Amino acid sequence: MSREYIRLEHISKKYKTEPVLKNIDARLHEGEILGFLGPSGAGKTTTIKIITGQLKQTSGEAYILGINSRDIDETIYEQIGIVTDNSGIYEYLTVYKNLEHFAKILRVKKDRIDEVLRQVGLYEQKNKPAGKLSKGQTQRLVLARAVLHSPRVLFLDEPTSGLDPSTAIEIHKMLLELKRQGMAIFLTTHNMEEATKMCDHVALLNEGVIVEYGTPKDICLKHNKIKKYAVRLHDGTEHLLEQNEENIGRIHNWMTENQVETLHSCEPTLESVFLNVTGRELS
Numbered sequence: 042m043s044r045e046y047i048r049l050e051h052i053s054k055k056y057k058t059e060p061v062l063k064n065i066d067a068r069l070h071e072g073e074i075l076g077f078l079g080p081s082g083a084g085k086t087t088t089i090k091i092i093t094g095q096l097k098q099t100s101g102e103a104y105i106l107g108i109n110s111r112d113i114d115e116t117i118y119e120q121i122g123i124v125t126d127n128s129g130i131y132e133y134l135t136v137y138k139n140l141e142h143f144a145k146i147l148r149v150k151k152d153r154i155d156e157v158l159r160q161v162g163l164y165e166q167k168n169k170p171a172g173k174l175s176k177g178q179t180q181r182l183v184l185a186r187a188v189l190h191s192p193r194v195l196f197l198d199e200p201t202s203g204l205d206p207s208t209a210i211e212i213h214k215m216l217l218e219l220k221r222q223g224m225a226i227f228l229t230t231h232n233m234e235e236a237t238k239m240c241d242h243v244a245l246l247n248e249g250v251i252v253e254y255g256t257p258k259d260i261c262l263k264h265n266k267i268k269k270y271a272v273r274l275h276d277g278t279e280h281l282l283e284q285n286e287e288n289i290g291r292i293h294n295w296m297t298e299n300q301v302e303t304l305h306s307c308e309p310t311l312e313s314v315f316l317n318v319t320g321r322e323l324s
């Protein structure tokens with residue numbers, strides 16, 4: 042049984058009188074990725090801040106690596122990494138010097154810097170000033186900094202937001218490798234494809250409430266009540282049909298007349314589940 046690294050029990054948070062998190066429960070284990078998925082303002086960043094002790098909850102308990110978040114001090118940062126935005130990178134220092142600076146603070150041996158630079162694919166850019174990196178390269182540097190001290194838990198707030206698809210795929214590969222090495226990753230995203238591909242469990246968060254929690258597959262299967270088929274005919278027309286007797290008959294007729302070019306069953310996606318449950322788009 043893998044070790045539990047994060048536990049949220051009935052977390053609620055109000056900013057003044059405004060409730061932004063309501064009774065949040067979640068778990069994250071060693072070597073797992075948990076996705077907090079929700080539109081802007083759903084409460085994802087607030088949740089990260091509570092777990093990491095940057096913000097106090099109004100009620101409920103949060104534990105990270107067995108420590109109550111109300112009791113944690115800065116020594117926790119030796120065991121966790123946080124990626125929220127690009128702040129904290131010194132633009133006028135080279136990529137290497139940036140990491141050297143953090144290696145000193147985190148008491149990490151210098152050998153580890155080249156190792157991490159290779160891991161995130163920035164070794165060739167090590168002598169470039171950080172301010173001259175592309176957006177994707179900057180995100181790799183931020184990630185390199187966050188994993189320099191081999192943390193047990195990594196928090197990523199929208200890690201691929203604004204990146205082109207091929208850079209996002211590279212970041213995903215890196216994260217899956219870190220997970221394979223046992224790191225637990227708490228990921229927030231608007232991107233349901235990212236969540237489906239990367240996460241062992243997801244929490245769908247809407248206006249501070251978890252409306253669904255589980256594996257992406259289980260959540261989608263649970264909502265697979267109305268089955269649909271997508272049919273494309275040789276004449277170029279496309280048809281999205283609910284599974285019922287009449288439509289099965291239509292599909293059958295098209296098939297016997299050899300009119301069908303492609304036929305797929307359409308499973309729900311996390312995006313469509315979210316829309317279904319909340320009436321809102323994720324992004």
Ligand SMILES: Nc1ncnc2c1ncn2[C@@H]1O[C@H](COP(=O)(O)OP(=O)(O)OP(=O)(O)O)[C@@H](O)[C@H]1O
Nearest residue numbers: 056057059061079080081082083084085086087088
């Ligand atoms: N310091 C604060 N004071 C008052 N309200 C706040 C504060 N920080 C966040 N909020 C509010 O709490 C709610 C949740 O914000 P939060 O940043 O956690 O959302 P999010 O899901 O991370 O959004 P995004 O995807 O845009 O980053 C929002 O309505 C936000 O306006």
